[in-house]
Amino acid sequence: MRTIDEIGTPALLLEHGILERNLERMRAQLGRLGVALRPHVKTCKSIEVARLALAGQPGGITVSTLKEAEYFAAHGVRDILYAVGIAPGKLAGVANLRKRGIDVCVILDNAAAAAALIAGAEQLETVFPVLIEIDVDGQRAGIAPDGASLPELVRLLGESPRVELRGVMTHAGKSYDCRTAIELRDMAERERAGVVLAASRMSAAGFPATVISVGSTPTALAAETLEGVTEVRAGVYMFNDLVMAGIGVCSTDDIAMSVLVSVIGHQPDRGWIITDGGWMALSRDRGTAAQARDQGYGLVCDAAGAPVPEDMIVISASQEHGIIARRDGGSVNMGDYPVGRLLRILPNHACATAAQHAGYEVLANDGAVVATWPRINGW
C-alpha cells in the first residue's frame, strides 16, 4: 500500500470518497429539479474525474479552452460546449474537432463575433452550433436578456446558413459574492429568470431555443426551481473549496482537494511554521480575502485531513515557502510541528490550486494512495 509519506511534497491530494459524495449531491439536486447536468471540466481537467461526474448524466461537458475540448474529445467525450466567447482565431480549431465528429458548440455575445464566425464558417466550409451568452449579473460577458440587441443578434445568427443557433446560456458569477442562503436562492432565480426571458425573446424573434443553459456551483445547489432551463453547468462542486465554504455552499469537510506540504523550519518568536507549500503549490488565489472568514492562502489540516486544533492558516506565501500561523496570532508549540511533519492545506479556489499541479494523488477512505490521475493545463 502506497501512503502519502511516499509521494513527495508539495503534492495535490484528492479524497475519492469526498469527491463521490460531492458528485452525488449535485446529481440528486439536479435530479430533483429535473434538469440535465453538463459538468464544467475546467476545474478538474482530468478524464478520470470527468468520467465519475458524467455517470448517470447525458454525457455532455463544458470546457473553457480549446485544449480541454481536444483532450476530452481524445478520451471519448463527443458533446462539448466551449463556454468562453469565441475568438475568431479559434474557429479553425473548433472546425477541426467538428470534422472529427465531435459536437462542439460555441458561444458569443456580439454582432462582430457573429460576423467573424459566419465568415469563418464560410471559409472553413462548415456550420457552427452557437449559444448566445446572456448577462444576468453585470459581472462579465453577455448581453442583457431584455435589451434591444438580443433580437438583432438572434436574427443575424438564426438567418445564417452557417450557424445552427441552439439557444442561450448564462453564468451568474456574482453568486460568489452571496453571503446568505436567501441571497443564493435569489441569485439562482435571477439566473434562471434571465435566461428563460432571453429564450422566450428568441422564440418571439422566430428562432426557438432548444438549449437553455445556466451554471455556477452556488446557484446550481441553491436553486429551488429551474423551470424552463434545459441544463446546468458547474465544475467546482466536484472538489469544493474554501470560497464555497465561505459562501455557505458546503462545509470544510466537503472539500475533496488539498495540498500536501512538509514543515521545513520555524520562526518561534513570530509563531511561524515554515513549509514547502508556497504560492506555486497553492496558487496566488485569495478568494476568501473579501469573505467574513479570510483563510489566507489556505486552511491548515493534519496529514489525515482534519483542521489542526490551533486553527492555523497560511498567512503568507512566496514561491516555494508557506508561512503557517494561528489565525488569532497566538503562540504555537513548535514541538507539535517538527521539521518533516506532513500537513494538508485546504485551498481557497479549487480551479486555481489544481492548475498549479500536473495531477492528483487519489486517496481512498483508509488513506491509501490508490491512483495518480493526470490533468492538463495550457491552451
Added chain:
Amino acid sequence: MRTIDEIGTPALLLEHGILERNLERMRAQLGRLGVALRPHVKTCKSIEVARLALAGQPGGITVSTLKEAEYFAAHGVRDILYAVGIAPGKLAGVANLRKRGIDVCVILDNAAAAAALIAGAEQLETVFPVLIEIDVDGQRAGIAPDGASLPELVRLLGESPRVELRGVMTHAGKSYDCRTAIELRDMAERERAGVVLAASRMSAAGFPATVISVGSTPTALAAETLEGVTEVRAGVYMFNDLVMAGIGVCSTDDIAMSVLVSVIGHQPDRGWIITDGGWMALSRDRGTAAQARDQGYGLVCDAAGAPVPEDMIVISASQEHGIIARRDGGSVNMGDYPVGRLLRILPNHACATAAQHAGYEVLANDGAVVATWPRINGW
C-alpha cells in the same frame, strides 16, 4: 516568417532583445562590484534562458525545487544551489543527483533539519554540502546573524563528517516593499552586512565560510558595494515585471515578458473590453496592489508591445476572461478594440505569470516569432 498572428491566444511572449539587455545590465552591475552571479532559474525554468544568463558567469545556478535541479542537471548544469530549506523527504533526491556528479548544495536554518540531514547522509552513505540560511529582514526563513543559535548550528554542521559546511546565504525579500532608491540601497547594505556578519561568526566558531551568498533582484541592482560577498542570486531581473517597475528597479520598457490575448467582446456601457486572457494566463498575482500604481492584473499594450494610449489595465479576471478598462474609469472607443484584435498584457509578477504557461514564444526585434522555448513546472 512566423508572426504573433499565428500562435494562438493566450500565449506567453518573450522579447529576446529586452531579455539580452536585462542580462547585460546585471552582468555589468556585478562585474563592477566584483561578485559572481548565480542566476536563480525559478523564474525562467528554461534551459535556453538560463544558458543566456550564464554567459560569462561561473556557471552555477540557483533552484527552488528538486525538479528544477533535475531538469537543469539533465541539460548540463553541474553546480546547483537548492535555495529552499531542505525537507528531510527530499534528501534522497539530492543524493541521487550528487551520485551523478552534480554538485547540489542545500540550505537549512535549524538544528532539527541539520540532525535530519546528518541522519539522512549516514543512511544514504553520502556527504551533503550545506549553507546556513540567514534572516536579515524578518520576512521568512533563516536565523538571525547575531543570535546565539548561529554558532551552535555552525558547530553541529561543521563537526559532522556527513556535512561539508560551505557558508551562509540570505535573501532580502523585504526589498520588494522598498519604494525609493535610498530604501533599496539601504536594504542591499542590510543584506550584505547581515550575511557578512554571519560569515565572520562562522569563522570565529572555527569554520570559515567559503560561500557568502546574497540575492534578490532589487538589492542586486541597487547595491553600491558587495564587499565580503562571494555571489549574488537573482532571477526576476531576466524578465522584469510590473512589481519591479513599481519598486523603481526598471521601467515598463524593460519588461521582456507579456501575455498575448485576443479581444472577444465588449460591455460598452461599462467601458469594458473582454479578452481571452484571464487569471489562468496572467496568474492570480496582484503584487502591485499595495504599490503606488496598482496595475490590476496587468498593463495593456498593443500587439507591438507599447502601452495603449488610453492607459488601460486588466481590472478583473476570471479563469479564461480578462476585463480591460481605463485606469481612470473613463470611456473607450470600442471601435479601436474590435473583436479579434491582439493585445499584450505586461505581468505583475514574472515568476507567477510564466508558471501558468508551458513555454515562451520568443520574439526578435522585428516582431518575428523565432523560437518556442519550453519551460518546466511542478515538483
